[in-house]
Amino acid sequence: MNNSSNCKKLLLIAIDGLSFPLLQKWFAMGDLPFLERLMEGGCYGLLKPFTPSNSAVIWTSIITGMNPRKHGIDSFIYYKVGERIVRKTAIKKMLKCGIRPLFRWLQKKEYVRDVPFSLSMVQQKMLWELFAQEDRSVGVINWWYSWPACEVPGFIISDRVHYWRLKERGKNGSLPDTHLVYPDSLFDEVVKSIVDPLALPVDVYQQFMKVDRREIETMRNCHYKRHQLMSEFKYLYSMDESVKKLALYCLKEFPQPDFLAFYFRGIDIISHCALKYDSCNRDSHVTDKEIEQFGDTVHEYYCHIDRILKELIEKVSVDTTVMVVSDHGFEKEPDGRFGHRKTKPPGLLILNGQNVRTGLRVENASVYDITPTLLYLGGLPVSKEMDGVVLTECVEEIFLQNHPIQFIESYGSPLRHKGPVAHDSDEEIKERLRALGYLE
Ligand SMILES: [Zn+2]
Structure with a gap:
C-alpha cells in the first residue's frame, strides 16, 4: 500500500462465489497467502444465507442495503x-x-x-450514487447494473464493456455503445484494456489445466455452453483479467477515489464448471482423464485471484479500508452438481485496514449490513430505510467513540430513465450475457 493520500478511503472488491470452506482447505496448504493475511489481519465472517441465491439479487441487496421488494431486482x-x-x-x-x-x-x-438488466431497473440508489451525491469521489468497475454509466465525481466502467468488445468481432451487431463508461474520455483506454477471449495464449490455458495445443484450439473455438469449461474458460478469464487491467489503469491515472468498487465473476463460473473435477469432490460422472486434466483448475484459479487481490490492494493508500465480499459459496446440490441455488451456501465478508479491528470472527452478518457499514466507515449517515446495521464489532473502539453513527430518514429515490434503457439489439446482448455466464 502506498502513502500518497491522507483522507479516508474505501475499497470494495466483489468476488462472486468465493467459498469459505475452499479457502480454509487451501489456507491449510499455504496456497492463498494474501487472502489468509487479509482475513487474519482483519475481521471476517460468513453472511447469512440469502433467498433467492441469485447473484443479481444478492449483489443489488449488498450495494443498496435493502431487500429485493425495495430495490426491485428479482432476476437477471x-x-x-x-x-x-x-x-x-x-x-x-x-x-x-x-x-x-x-x-x-x-x-x-x-x-x-x-x-x-440495466441500472434503470434498480429502484434504489447504489452505494456509489450515495457517495457521489455527497460530493465524494467514486470509481466503479464492472459492477452489476452499472450500465448505463451515470455521471459521477470520478469514473464508472460499466458491466457492458465486455460484450462491447465481443461485438467488434461479430459480423452483425449494433450493441448500445453509449454510456458504457463515464467519463467518455476513458473509452479508448477501456477498449484497449479489454482482453480478447478468443486470443488467450496457450500458457494461460496451461496455467490452469493440463491441455495440449490441439485441445486449446478446441476450447478457443467452442461456442458457448453453459457451465462447460470447454467454452466458458476463455470468457471468465478474460473478463477478470480485463477488470484487473482497468483497475490498475484507473489507480495509476486517477487520484484514488473515496469509494472504489471492483467486481470479479471468474470464481463463480469456474466453480460451476470445474468443482466437480477437484480431487476431493470426485463423482462418478467424471473420468480419470478429466481429473488428471482439470482436477486442479479451481484451486489454480483461487491462487490466481489471490495474486490479483494482492496486486490491486497493494496499490491503494495505507489509510484505505478494504472489504472483500462474496455473494454465496458453492456446495453439491441435490441434483449432484456443484452450485448454490438450492443449498444456499453462505457468502463471505472480509474487512481489513483503516479503523478495522484485528483477528475477529464476525457472527450473523447479513448482506444488508455491507452498505450501512461502508457508509459509516466513509463518514456518511445510514438511511433508516436500509435493512442492515453497521457492523460495529468490526470497527476499532477509538473510531467508534469519535464517530457516533448518524442516521437520516432516506437518501431519496434515484432519478432513473422512465422505462428501462432497452435497445433493438437486446437479443444479441442476451446471447453475449449468456457467453459471459450472466444469463442462463
Ligand atoms: Zn454469484
Whole structure:
C-alpha cells in the first residue's frame, strides 16, 4: 500500500462465489497467502444465507442495503409486455395459474419480450450514487447494473464493456455503445484494456489445466455452453483479467477515489464448471482423464485471484479500508452438481485496514449490513430505510467513540430513465450475457 493520500478511503472488491470452506482447505496448504493475511489481519465472517441465491439479487441487496421488494431486482432479466415492465416473479406467479401456452404465444408474437438488466431497473440508489451525491469521489468497475454509466465525481466502467468488445468481432451487431463508461474520455483506454477471449495464449490455458495445443484450439473455438469449461474458460478469464487491467489503469491515472468498487465473476463460473473435477469432490460422472486434466483448475484459479487481490490492494493508500465480499459459496446440490441455488451456501465478508479491528470472527452478518457499514466507515449517515446495521464489532473502539453513527430518514429515490434503457439489439446482448455466464 502506498502513502500518497491522507483522507479516508474505501475499497470494495466483489468476488462472486468465493467459498469459505475452499479457502480454509487451501489456507491449510499455504496456497492463498494474501487472502489468509487479509482475513487474519482483519475481521471476517460468513453472511447469512440469502433467498433467492441469485447473484443479481444478492449483489443489488449488498450495494443498496435493502431487500429485493425495495430495490426491485428479482432476476437477471425482466419482461416488457407492450410498453409495461413486468418482473420475473410476477410472470412466474402468473405461469403457475396455467397460462404458459398463452405466454409462449405472446412471446412468439413479441408482445412479451424479456430484456436484459440495466441500472434503470434498480429502484434504489447504489452505494456509489450515495457517495457521489455527497460530493465524494467514486470509481466503479464492472459492477452489476452499472450500465448505463451515470455521471459521477470520478469514473464508472460499466458491466457492458465486455460484450462491447465481443461485438467488434461479430459480423452483425449494433450493441448500445453509449454510456458504457463515464467519463467518455476513458473509452479508448477501456477498449484497449479489454482482453480478447478468443486470443488467450496457450500458457494461460496451461496455467490452469493440463491441455495440449490441439485441445486449446478446441476450447478457443467452442461456442458457448453453459457451465462447460470447454467454452466458458476463455470468457471468465478474460473478463477478470480485463477488470484487473482497468483497475490498475484507473489507480495509476486517477487520484484514488473515496469509494472504489471492483467486481470479479471468474470464481463463480469456474466453480460451476470445474468443482466437480477437484480431487476431493470426485463423482462418478467424471473420468480419470478429466481429473488428471482439470482436477486442479479451481484451486489454480483461487491462487490466481489471490495474486490479483494482492496486486490491486497493494496499490491503494495505507489509510484505505478494504472489504472483500462474496455473494454465496458453492456446495453439491441435490441434483449432484456443484452450485448454490438450492443449498444456499453462505457468502463471505472480509474487512481489513483503516479503523478495522484485528483477528475477529464476525457472527450473523447479513448482506444488508455491507452498505450501512461502508457508509459509516466513509463518514456518511445510514438511511433508516436500509435493512442492515453497521457492523460495529468490526470497527476499532477509538473510531467508534469519535464517530457516533448518524442516521437520516432516506437518501431519496434515484432519478432513473422512465422505462428501462432497452435497445433493438437486446437479443444479441442476451446471447453475449449468456457467453459471459450472466444469463442462463
Ligand atoms: Zn454469484
